Each structure stands twice: as C-alpha cells, then as structure tokens.
Amino acid sequence: MALRNPLLQLSRRAPAQISAQFSPVASAFAPQRRWNADVAPPVAQNATGSKGPTAIVFMNMGGPSTVDEVKSFLSNLFADADLIPLGRLQNYIGPYIANRRTPKIQKQYAEIGGGSPIRKWSEHQAAEMCKILDKTSPETAPHKPYVAFRYAAPLTEEMYQQLIADGFGAGKGGRAVAFTQYPQYSCSTTGSSLNELWKWRTRLEGKRTTGEVEPEGTIKWSVIDRWPVHSGLVEAFATNIEKTLATYPPEKRDNVILLFSAHSLPMTVVNRGDPYPAEVAATVYAVMQRLGMKHQYRLVWQSQVGPQPWLGAQTSNTVENLIKKGQTDMILIPIAFTSDHIETLYELDKEIIGESGQEGIKRAESLNGNPIFIQALADIAKDHLEAGQACSLQMGLRCPGCVSERCLESKKFFAGQQKHL
Template identity: 55%
Template sequence: MCSSRERARILFQQSVCCSSRWCCRVQWRWHSTAAVTKGEVDDIKENVQLNKRKPKTGILMLNMGGPETLDDVHDFLLRLFLDKDLIPLPAQSKLAPFIARRRTPKIQEQYHRIGGGSPIKMWTAVQGDGMVKLLDEYSPETAPHKFYIGFRYVHPLTEEAIEEMEKDGIERAVAFTQYPQYSCSTTGSSLNAIYRYYSGRRTAPKMKWSTIDRWPTHPLLIQCVADHVWQELDRFPAEKRADVVILFSAHSLPMSVVNRGDPYPQEVGATVQRVMETLNFCNPYRLVWQSKVGPLPWLGPSTDDTIKGLCERGKKNLLLVPIAFTSDHIETLHELDIEYAQILGNKCGVENIRRAESLNGNQLFIKALADLVNTHLKSAATSSKQLSLRCPLCVNPVCGETKAFFAKQNL
C-alpha cells in the first residue's frame, strides 16, 4: 500500500493539468495536520505487537472497506454485489459476478487515479489505535481495550475479525459502526454479518456483545465537522466567502429502501442541522446525495445535478462537505474531488469549488470515538432504542433476527 506521502505525490502530479487553485487545494489536504506518515502507521503496528496483555474488551470497527490494491478491486465488487442487504438483485448469485467483472476495469482506473488503493484501512487503524489508548485511561475497569477492523467487502472481513476476537479471549465485544447515521444497507448489513457468523455455526458467542449502531448528533462529531467547514471557508477569497453555498453530500439510497422506513435520510438531516446550528447558519446550504447506481429512483437532489443547477443560477462558489463519511475513500477522493470538483466544476464554470477535509486523523474526532465507546460501556445497553424497531415495511427477516440477537445479550 502506498504511504500517504506517496499518495500525495501521485495526486499532485495528476492535478497539474487543472487550475493552480485546485492544485494548491489537493496539496494542502494531504499535508494537513490530520495526515499520517508511513512511519506513524508502522508505529501503530509495533505498539500492537508490544502490547502482550490479554485484551478484555474488543471494539469491532465496522465499515464497508475498500481495496488496498488494484488487484483487490474485483473481489471487493463481487462481495458488494453479492450482499443482498445492500443491493438485492434478481438471480443474484449469477448476476453479481457478471456485474463485478464488467465494472472492474472502470473502478480500477478510479483507484489508480487516487494512488492505487483506498486509504480507509489505514485511517481506521489510526483512529482505532488512538481510541483504545484513550479508553485505557477513561475506563481502566474494562481495560485492556483492543480494536479490530471488520470490513464487509475486503479483508479483514467482519467474520475474520470475529474469529480473531474469539481467539484472543475477548470478554466484552462492542460492534461499533463507523457510519454515524444508521441504514439497513450499511450498518444493518454489518450487524447481520455478526448474527450470521454465529447462526451459521450454531454456536453461542463466547463474548458478550453489544453495539453502537448510530451516533449522528454526537457533540464532538458535530464540532469536528463544523471546524473543518470553517477551515475550508477561510480558504475562499474574502470577497466571495459570504456567497459560498455549502453542499453536505451523503451517499444516496434507493427510494425503495427509503419508502420501507429506513431512518438514514432523517439521521443525515439531523447531522446537517446540528452542524449548521454550530456554524450559526453562516452560509446558505443544502443536503445533497451522491453515488447513485442504476436506473431506479434514488434520493435526490444528486450532488452533480445540484452543482450544475447552482452554477446555472449564478451560484459559483461551492463548498463540498462529506457528511456521512468519516474517512477518505473512493467517494471523497475520486467522486467529490475529481469527478465533481475538477471535471464537473470546470465544465460548469465554477469560480471556486473546494471540499472540506474528511475527519481522518483529527484528534478531536478520535476523542469522540473513545467517548462514544466509554459512554456505551458504562450504560450497560446492548444497543440504541432505535435498533429494536424494524422498518415498518421491512422485507428482510434477517434484520429481525439480528435485532433479537443483540437484545438477548446478557451484559
């Protein structure tokens, strides 16, 4: 995997054809205080190896993951399109391999343009390492704490992480979603994977499980996002700053999922509202949706259509804010930075378009993660109240079984 400095060099070289404003923009992001060097990642690995104490509490950091190399792209796509919780397809076992093969070259090219792979595992390791160090201070009674990475579509897979936790003799396991806002297709899919792991083996877990299944309005999360918005607004020309439209961009959902009662749109909206309250509603803003796949109706307005529409109406100073992603990955580094800010922005004639930095290695954000887990451990709750409520028009029986699995845990 490329180091972050190598990624910075590649991104900078690929951006030289763009305006000088954009080149400075990319260079700034990768050299920010939230960046991490290869040496720092090596230090994390060394610290883990030196810690010989048997961990008592395991925190499983759940996310979709991303391919670290171009060779990983096909298997990543195959697992993604085979996931019925995420994308239910007719004849899925046959159609998913076909779609994965067809999309692999295009997606490989996208990863090539951002340095050859996703940095999401690197950032998750940085965040997890900082989190457990704080937890050992905050909660000595549940220490030592150890973080585990559980991805849905790349290694380390959720199932592999659970096996490692069982082998380590973890007593208390926390399934900690890295999606602040809950959706049945993201957090729900990861929690279903935990349930399926045990139901498929017909064995009871040795660990006591609970889950942090959503945290859309945690005060430190809100403060981190607001800080990053302020920092980026300050980089607009002073005479244009008041005219900047803030576009909070989140991954979209099919309307068929939304209409079943998925809480994701309202939770993303809650995050946006709290951030703007913290910013004292300093600028006009909109919540927009990205990453639509296929011809069926999805949540709108889409991020790209919004950029076009605003430019047509004379609003040409735009700030993109990833509001449902806490770490850089393909949807920030390629979709927002390249497809929208570079290519679409130039086509539409924007004056200034920038993207707020992802939370990545932000120390306040790492403190937020530790605070979430610490509060959760002290609460003795197995999940949020919301998790117990199935979508009113749910069509997936596994969701109900997963909710029952966590509800029955005896802490």
C-alpha cells in the same frame, strides 16, 4: 458535468430490473490513489480492568487496498443481498457483474495509483481511540482495536477468527463492542454489517457449533449503532468547515454556500422507512447550529445510478445549477463519511469539483485523523460502556416495510445480549 460512474455504464448493459435495484454503493468502483494499509499495532497494557479486556470493533464497508483486491471486493459486494438485492438471480448475476467489471476497475485504480485509504484510517482511528479509552475507562481496559469490513480485508469472518485467537469467546467469554463507523443508521450499511456479524457469531460460537441451547463462554456483544448528533462529531465537522471558509477572501466568505453531501438511497428503500435520510438531516442541522446558521446551506445526495427514482437533489446537479445561476463559491461537505474513500477522493474531488472549472468550489477536509473526531469516538465508546446497554432502543424497531427475516433475527440477537451485560 455528468458523472462517469462505472455502475451507470453497467446499468445500460444489464437488464433494467437489475440496475433498478442497485443500492447506494455505486461509486465504490471509482478509482483512488494508492494507500498502504498498515496494520495497527496492539495497544500495550499494564493491567486488566475489573470488566476488561474489551474488544472494540470498527465496522465499515471497506475498500480494496490494492489493485489485486478489486475482484474479491466486487464479488463480495455483489453477493450482499442487503446492499444490492438481485432476488433469485443473486448467485448468478452477482458474480457475472463482478467479473465483467473487474478489468476496467483495476485499470482505473492503477491509473490513480491503486488502493483505498479506508483501512489505513479505520485502523488508525480505532487504535488511537483505544489508547484514550484505556485512560478514561480503566475499569474496562485493556481495549483492543479491531476492524471488520463488509467487502474487503479484514472481512467480518477474519475479524471474528482473530477475536477467538486473541482469547475472546470460544469458551473464554469476554466483551466486544460493535462500533458502526456510519454515524447515521441505514439498513444497507450498518444493518448489513450487523447481519454479517450475527451470521459469523452463529457459525463460530452459536448453537450450530456446539449443539447447546446457548453455549457458555461466548463473546458478549453490544452495539453502538448510530451517533448522528454527538457533540464531538458535530464539532469535528464544524471546525473542518471553518478551516475551509477561512481560505476564501473576507469579502466572499459570508456568501459561500455549504452543500452537505451524503450517499443517496433508492426511493424504494426510503419508502420502506429507512431512518438514514432523517438522521443525516439531523447531523446537518446540528452542524449548522454550531456554525451559527451564518451561511446558506442544502443537504444534497450523491452516487445515484440506474433509471429508478433515488433520493435527491443530486450533488452534481445542484452544483451545475448553482453555477448557471452565477454562484461559484461553495463548499462540499461529506457529512455521512468518517474518512476519505472513493466518494470523496474521486466523485467529489475529481468529477464534481474537478470538472466544474471553478476555483471557488472546494471540499471540506474529511475527518480522517482529526483529533477532535478521535476524541469523540472515545467519548461515545466510554458513554456506551458506562450505560450498559446492548444497543439503542431505536435499533430494535424494524423499518415499517421490512420483510427480511435475517434482519429480524439479527436485531433479536443483539437486543437479547442485554441480559448478559
């Protein structure tokens, strides 16, 4: 039951040294069904709080909403050295790979219906969360939702320009919170998004723009950079698992194996000291504690590509091996994702589960519009605003093997925002 991942095919054509460096986004090229990316309406406000207004910016990788967006999505993705480091060849190899893959990926999207639901869910989650915040944190109201994707519209640059157009920054001041939608921190995901945010803040509001030591009236940023064991997140995962368990006959229910699946990382990234594996494991253990440790479980990893070692065991291999041993009742849980996208809808549903031929292999529903999850987002944001912290203490510590100067400067900037809050 081998995965037909487009990047795996690509790695056979590209030089080995390039394919060996691919970061964990390979399955971002798999097809999805079509979803409309409706823009979330602004939240109506009656008054401004003593510390408001506050912009809440949801950060995520994003995905093409239509077939026509596939090329730009791939081009942005392969240009990101934080995610896919190609060294001195980045500017040449990146566009080459993107152009080569675009026609096939477009056909795959068209075959399924085209479009990713990640924008739809991100805008819905952000808007609903802000409605709750307006009631629970009136002093920082009105809370205005924004979405900043790394590789698809709305891009970070577009989001920042919209912030300025809406009256934040550019001499007018204002407060904004960068809220990562990766619960577990990785330099390849949250780190890359924050580096991009820092870049555009510098270009649009920084010293290059005005020539001042520190321009007056810039946006005051803070960061929610990780939340792997928040009680609301844990509860949302646990309730979705319990709903799926309830679909099994009572005589089989207790023997269902829970497979928590997260996007893998190359071992070069793991060995550099990336905190992601440990934080994902922390989420899994917290969920199992909430479930009373009543089921056998494992943390497994999906989307490995290329010939170099990746963090395992792989989800697909684990499912295959369990089937060979006679175990055909298991639930796959996407533990590192906050909404449906290609890793859930295509890789898990169509490849791993669909090709298994086993009715007892199911997937827990993604968080999507789960009201428990949206309340958790509001609680996390409220606690962050009340704490008055620019970022977590952990964010300021670089990976032991990190040599990125951009990462260093980005971390310095966001940690340095503490004096402005």
